[in-house]
Structure formats: structure tokens, C-alpha cells
Amino acid sequence: NAGVTQTPKFRVLKTGQSMTLLCAQDMNHEYMYWYRQDPGMGLRLIHYSVGEGTTAKGEVPDGYNVSRLKKQNFLLGLESAAPSQTSVYFCASSYSERMNTEAFFGQGTRLTVV
């Protein structure tokens, strides 16, 4: 049981390049989330998904797109990376809101845009 796995763990991009961050969970969770964390700050919600085929915007969605084609995977895309997107990205998953429970987090992806 791997929990929540993020790929890659580290990446350096040039301004304007694109990339996709992959989040995979093996707990059959309905909900999945993408957060970013900047130095000295808490986590901010980018996008989330309440089920396969559904996505919604969080607190800081601009510059990112997401897809949830399979229940176990949640992809975060950067179409044209900017230095302001240098951050640590965390994915999380949880059961649906019908069950008041905890969110499980991945170990993070450290992205640097130069």
C-alpha cells in the first residue's frame, strides 16, 4: 500500500516550458487535491476533484490545469511555466465528504522555474 505517490520528486523547468505532475493514490479515494507551498507559508489549494471526470478551482488556480480521467490519478499541468510557479507541490486524497475523515498527502514535488 503506497498511499499517495507524486511523480517527479524534483524538476527544473525553463520559463515557457510545459510539464505535467502526476499524483496517484491506491486507497480508492474519491477526493483528490493539489496544493502549492511557498517558503514560510502554509499550503494553498490550486485545484481539487470530487470524483473521476470532475475538477474544480481552488484558491490559486491561475496558470494550472488539471485532469482526473481515472479515479486513482490526478494530473496537474503547467502549460507555460513562469518563475512565480517555483514552489513545492503537494497532492492529497481523501474519502468523500460523506465520511468525515483525514486527507493523505504525498511527499511533494519540488519545482524550480528558471
Place this chain on the structure above:
Amino acid sequence: DAKTTQPPSMDCAEGRAANLPCNHSTISGNEYVYWYRQIHSQGPQYIIHGLKNNETNEMASLIITEDRKSSTLILPHATLRDTAVYYCIVSPGGSNYKLTFGKGTLLTVNP
């Protein structure tokens, strides 16, 4: 969503109880109090949550005041591995997508 107020940092001696306070004076009746922690930039880890009653699990105890305007997370016997940033979050029951992380409290456990 209700906001929380936590001290930016606290120290605790190893083996002693660590008591981390949190104020959430605008909490709504349907909002739970969640505690997570983040060790050295790893992914946050769930600790405990509660609505009205005090809660205890293998990691910690959560004490919520009767008026629900504040709470305290208690680590009964702190170890060096408990050094982390602790986040107190209030959120409607089960709606984890509304987990809003503030800056938390950096707890440093000293030998």
C-alpha cells in the same frame, strides 16, 4: 470559513507534554477542528480532529473548550521526532477540499 490563530513557535523539552493552543473564535456549528503536522517539508500528516468532545488517539489528544472558540493539541510525551510545524484548521465536516492551511506553529522539541 473560520480562521485560526496559532503562536508562530513553541519549545518543549523531550519527554514532557507539548500543549499547542489554537483560537478559532468564529467557528461555525458544523465545522470541525483538524490538526495536521508537517515535518521538515514533508507532506502534511493528519493527527486528529474533533467537533465538540475531547478526542484521543495514539498520537495525541485534542481538547476543545465548551464554547468551541479554542482548542489545545496535546502531545503527551514529546520526542525529538515531534519537531514540526503544526497546523490547526477548521473545516466543515468531511469537506477536505476546504482545508485552509495557515502558517501554523513550529514546535521545537529540545533534548
